[in-house]
Amino acid sequence: MNLAKDFTSKIRYKLSDKFIQNFSWLGGAQIVYRFFRLATTITLARLLNPVDYGLAALVLTTNEFVNVFAQSGIDVKLIQAPEKELNELCNTAYWLNWLMYSGIFLIQCIVAFIIGWAYGNMQLILPICLMATVYLTIPIALVQCVLIQRENRMSVIAVTHMLQLCIDCVLTIILAFLGLGMWAIILPKILVAPIWVWRCYAHHPWRVNSKFTLKNWQEIVKFGRNILGSQLLTTLRNNIDYFLVGTFLGVEQLGVYYFAFNAGLGISLGIITAFSSALFPYLCSVSNNLERLKERFFKGLKTVALITIPLILLQSTTSPFYVPLIFGQKWVIAGAVPILILICLSAIPRPFGDAASQILRAVNKPDIDFKWNVIFTAILVFGLLVGLQWGLVGVAAAVLIVHVVTIPIFTLWSSRYVITTHPDTIFKTSL
Template sequence: MLDRTVQSGIWAGGIKFSSRFLQILMLIVLARLLAPRQFGLVGIALISLSATRNFSNIGLKTALIQHKSANVDNYLDTAWCLEAARGAVIFGVLFIFAPLIAGVFDEPSATPLIRVIGVGPLLFGLRNPGIIYFRKDLEFHKEFVYNVSGGFVQFFVGVGYALVSPTVWALVFAYASADVFRFGLSYLVHDYRPWPSFDISIAKELIDYGKWITASSVLYFLYKEGDDAFVGWFISATALGFYQYAYRIADTPSSEVSEVFASVSFPAYSKLQDSPSELRQALLATTRLTGFVTIPMSLGIALVAPSFVPVVLGPEWTRMIRPMQLLALYGLFHSITRNFGSVFKALDRPDIIAKVSALRVVCIALLIWPAAERFGIEGVALVVVGVYAFPMLPLDVYLISQLTETDPMAFAREWFYPVVAAGSMFGGLWQVRKMFEVSPLVELIALIPAGVIVYTVLCFLLARYSRWQIEGDIRSIVGSLG
């Protein structure tokens, strides 16, 4: 199980890093060609799409992965019909209500963008359901081909269109082209062929498991993108462009790196759901590895933001530096607890995710308006960070400890060592930077390798002279690959 999980993790990491690299590279190129307001207009369309998707998510993929049966062919046709119907409804809702949605944001020009973006879920619902086996069976090398090839299509269409016509449509067609390509590719990479047949008992079984996934998905949208929607509505589309871009970069440790661990650990945890001791060991090992990788990434993003933004994106984007630094702390908190959700789902307790998310939404809703009115997008970022630091982080630790019968201090011990190493790296390099006056380009080039070297050395010393087990984990991973 370890060997297969590690190998799947490598492939899953390749998927996430390749996809995010292509997306970030595309956005960097387009940031030099398009204005922040144009990114905000597309952001309105993407928020609309995300809202309809999350409000209609019935958790079919999660239910099929979590199912104890290795072969779920009997479920696929019914799941395909449900997803196809869902996609058609989403497309219809977005097409009909696009003018109303655009009017809420006082941006009528977003109407056609919303309608074109709405084609994505229509195609998503009709894709081959057989590709669920890639994740269920930990065959991430196949999912790598499926996802990354779509990322290449998105990159070349977006950049190519922008070079010919630098308008907002470059972003829209980039996202739409990836959806079209992945729809066709799904039937080439897996030999299952769906047929429009529907079994009511199967549908009830899938939906019964997914009801809490639906609730948590709705709440996930509200706490993850509700702040985006609020910024676009309360402040402006331009502010939304700054905020979304800052969030997208700052949340990289959570959305990409820890998501790799979460995506691999969920099927692995599901296979261990009847072995509590093995599940606890796997949970602590995942927590240790996640903190080791994501904590320095988050603090590193906060460290390099003042030089990264003007050098890479351009001077017109400097408004996003402070929100980006604040949201890097959110990326840190979010990343180190993200795999907890995989445990809740694997142990058939997705209701916990929904209930915790509801509390988080309430906390953000109470604070976001006065914070935005007083401090703008910096205030919104501060609320997002503050709510996750307290009460969400302690609550997550308490709930996972109770469910798995794990000592809460065990999680704190796993986070302590990377926090010490990364915090020392951040503090030391921050002071060094203040001592020298150099150009942002030179500063950026120097800070990144310096941060990697300092953190690596400190981790080596901590692993050698303390009880931190990260060295053993790395040896196990290397041995599994060998």
């Protein structure tokens, strides 16, 4: 009886932990979404050809590259900021967001013409420009969204993303059956944007309470420039292989690679994203206490490892069986299975790298994270250029090798750096 009570109390304690709650909400939402995503991927794999996939990949990749300029660190600064500075920073952030996202909208429309000309395909211009209209809705509720995260109310964020992404999947399936080709992938992402705005705006009472102001904007920009640099490099790493494959191996090969990447890494990346989103505010709330910071950091690593590693190994080992069964024999013939396996295995170290970045940001060291991203990106680009000599399998192998070799080194170094340079450590050492 005592053992049962002890076990029950431990379970209750773990479930009451804010990180576990947030991760459970975000992870649960991702699982629901991935079921919808699986149905979408199966539908698209059977109704779209590699050329359709390739064109959609170019549109979405272009959007991802431009979107990175929105990752300016404003949201990270609001989560990390002291309470007494928060309201003033929120008002400044609101107006900064409008300036930034309006500029990004114009930039993406200009880039659309460049991409259309570069690939000799003017039908890419319209979808890229339409994707840019989403940016004009984001500033309406972005501050509210960040404050919800700061308050660790990830259940709101989880449900919002789940609704948005699941409706996206349903619309994609409908449009694919209607024969819209690449538009079946592009249009839903535009149509579901208001869902996020509505949910975030409705679930937080903050409203801008001043006229146009940029007071203390330097503080936000100074903190955010390293975040922006890191996000630029992360987006470059996440998409440079698409551009290299499309440029050197052709649009059809890009379609095969894009399918393998999404089918192999979709579920894992969803869990990793949920982990990263839950971990940062969890670490920020104890960033001035070394012992609690260490405890939360390593608890986060242990939790994500227990979930992701068995899942990734299971998916990679069973892929030769489920790919032809679920997605169709044409992807086996196209050579997608070995690429899928290699890309899938590259997900194993990724959450550890994300955790290392989050702990550096939590202790106000985003500059170190940026320097790491410079080094990591350079290594990855070099590896991809070498891997291209062996086609798609060479590219996928390069992605795996670079991630497996470099990320554990960065994770170990970052954790040791934070522990040895934290004010608590310095104080104890001086004693």
